[in-house]
Amino acid sequence: MRFFKLIVPVLLTALLIAPAATIAGEYNMVMSIGDPLPVFENTPTTDGGTLSSADLEESVVVLVSLANHCPWVRGMDAGLVELVEQFKGQDVRVVGFAVNHRDDDRLPAMKEHALMSGYNFTYMYDESQDLGRKLGATRTPEYFVFNADRKLVYMGLLTNSPARKTRSGEISFINGDPVAFHVANAIAATLAGEAVDPAETRAHGCTLEYE
């Protein structure tokens, strides 16, 4: 009897704690590795069209949260364009999305920024913020890589060294020249049918502004 008096509260406590510890990723409070790509429909893009998740046919899909105003996005823009170029001709699709409602992050400003930065990928405006919320995206830039089954295989940083555009316009890498190319490695591993390692890193950047 005494044993049960002791064990019941312990088990109840364990049951309460366990879901909190396993419900999401280490650095993401909504998504876990292996979760499905959230559905999105008819989301407007900077090229004047729309995009739905059902339109994505490639073996690997990369979603990345962006915000034009963010120095960490501006610092990483060249690296993102380079990433798309690196996998050109392969079965990979990169899609950027913005969610903020501030004027300098909305669709008209996105069109200007995409042009100015030479964006070579689809850039869409998730005005409802629904996709951003479902992804648990909270920082810009934050990368999400999905495999052919549309299961999440990687989320987090582009590389080990986030880059910021300074007030004077220079690009500053916080850990020097990047040496670990997390997203590129995740894409390559997924294309090769291999496991992604690391599957999650701590994204760094501006906080998304959910209304």
Next chain:
Amino acid sequence: MKRIPCLIFTLCLLASGSIWAENTDGQSAANTSTELQPISFAQWDGILEKQLGKITVVDFWAAWCSPCIERFPHMVEMHHKYKDRGVRFISLNLDEQGDKESIDWANDFLERIKAVFPNYHMDENMTEAFERLDLLGLPAVRIYATDGTETHRLSGDNPYQQFTEKDVENAVQNLLIQ
């Protein structure tokens, strides 16, 4: 998971029998200067330890963080409103180590808005700082009760649970009536 480092930190403090005391030097410095004081990880732990006896509000921010800049004046307002009621406000700036341009801008900003409470700059690698402080993004606010227990962790880390300046003030008021 994210509460474990905080718990360990708190337990270590209790286990070591640390006695938190009023930092009289820090207090007098706070009254006369808004300038960022560069600190290390070890110094930061020491600063937190010295706040025992006061409700302590820590604002994590950086010059590159627009929402941080927009919200900071509210911290200054709250400082004036609650400073004589046993509430201490501290800011911890997380601009890049050695980034003089940003730190100069931050010092101008703090002076302009008269942020006359202790303002520190984490003079460590930024990646390590976010890991060590268990931060995902900025702005973030943490509130500690008089016994040093972290009672509130406010951040934009969950898209379904964002915080406002009102949440910070409500948390302070709740601690004051306890």
